[in-house]
Amino acid sequence: MAEEETELSEEQKKEIAKWFLLNAPAGEIQYVAKDLKSVLNDDDVYNEAASEAFPFYNKSHMICLELPGRFGDVLITSYGELQDNEYLDPKTAQVAIVDHVKQVCTEVRPATDEELPSAYIEEYRCALEAEMLKYVGEAYPKGFCSVYCINGKDVEGPGSDFEFVVVISAARLSPQNFCNGSWRSIWNIEFKDDIQILELKGKLQVGAHYFEEGNVQLDAKHECRDSTMFQSPDDSAIAIASVIRHHETEYLASLEASYLNLPDTTFKDLRRKLPVTRTLFPWHNTSQFSLTREISKELGIGK
């Protein structure tokens, strides 16, 4: 059962270290990093693994970092990534320069014109952003949201397709209560100019970790699609926000339903609360019981 005792190569150690970092639950990568450092006992391997794993983790968890100089916050996502450590905040048209391993934003610079969408696109983007901020503010007590143009940002006017991504990221970290969790939504919205339709694709992911005297994790994922009409910037934005609100509200209700089904249906297929006989097991009668066990067994199965 014991693993071979041969010394691992640096490369193998680094891969293992990355696996630990990337599998850290929401908000726990720094804790995992601390334990990992002491298990590895090799700073070079750790630093190399961290420099590769942290950017990936930060983007996939869509972490939120504070911009220096009261510009607000920036979400770290692959959609806003300009370079390895530069992330666009479309809201403020600022670019955040981040330190991935420390998970802080060190500097901020204004975005260049080439990094921003055309005026035509920006009108749609801004309108959607305003609607989404309103929705996220209402629905998520600690939610952050960004709207990126990922295709056709230089389109100057009607006649061409373009595509936006709305990301919503809400994390709640309360390590003192042994509980962390995150909600991530990614909505792709294709503006199809020729058929005047907006196609929406949503990917929702919810995770929670409770670890007081144990380790229990929720991992839930859902994908959905919908469409709406291509209208003016303001009307499109309202339509998109209402589609997203509808699907996310439904998804939350289905999560609630999954939880409600647990005790009496789902969990029962693992272990019943009471035996099939609906009374506690007759341990006091085992001597008698073992004489008649064949019969009891048949009865037990028969029910």
Place this chain on the structure above:
Amino acid sequence: MEAAMGLMRRMPPRHSETTLSALLSLLPHHSSDLLSQVDLPLQVLCDVDSGKEFILCEYNRDADSYRSPWSNKYHPPLEDAPYPSSELRKLEIEANDIFAIYCDQYYEGGISSVYMWEDDNEGFVACFLIKKDGSKTGHGRRGYLEEGAWDAIHVIEVGPEEEGATRYCLTSTVMLSLTTDDESSGTFSLSGSIRRQMNMNLAVADGHLCNMGKMIEEMEGKLRNSLDQVYFGKTREMVCTLRPPSEVAQMRLPDS
């Protein structure tokens, strides 16, 4: 070791085997500590004599062979392997028979195994194991689960008899994972493990099996309950904190 256990506590429970083998390869010198402190989902083998499956653990292992509680034979065969005394083996046989019925009544399927061995202080140790596959392709009667596993490990140290009573120290671990999957709600997956202890002084007159059985039944009930109510409940609370149900959000508006 402390850091290693910290990592065990944070990595997804469904990857516990990968986590452990990663830790074993990083910390080869702590392998026996790790193996004794980390519980993993149970494995089974089929007893060639009886055709029944039995559960593998550290307590029925010698070298690379495992002793079946049904035939008392090691698989694969092993010379000079340890066996319980004939008196303890008698209790072990009885325990296996009764525990199989207990397992059937609570789990509606599943595999159970009980192993016993003498310890150094005139008492003995018993290990009760249950493995249940509750998925719809396994033993899930209701067919709700895409994937569902429950593994329970109960180790009871039974002390020597003193004035008609004996001390029982029970350590129980339950590991479980369940996944439901349907088009309208996507995949919903919960997994976790918890471990608890319980000590009792009980009269020997009732018999060891009765005493141990009652403790295990009570403990399993508690563990199931706390997983269901407390642990799953906490993750549910977290979901509602992240995005409160709309009724709550609406109720807040008049207040603010």
